[in-house]
Amino acid sequence: MSEEPCVICGRPVTAEMKPFCSKRCKNVDLQRWLGGHYRVQTDEEPDPGEPIPIDPENS
Numbered sequence: 001m002s003e004e005p006c007v008i009c010g011r012p013v014t015a016e017m018k019p020f021c022s023k024r025c026k027n028v029d030l031q032r033w034l035g036g037h038y039r040v041q042t043d044e045e046p047d048p049g050e051p052i053p054i055d056p057e058n059s
């Protein structure tokens with residue numbers, strides 16, 4: 001079995017803190033969430049009529 005690295009620092013994750021290596025990294029991730037500059041890919045489709053925020057030619 002191969003453990004995925006911590007999404008924050010790249011160290012091996014622990015079972016308790018997965019997908020993080022430590023509570024500290026978990027908090028770092030939480031802070032990013034609260035900071036509003038952390039995007040997560042989801043499988044959800046965008047709502048119809050909702051403008052797509054990513055537009056490289058217009059940014």
Ligand SMILES: [Zn+2]
Pocket residue numbers: 006007008009010011020021022025
């Ligand atoms: Zn970490």
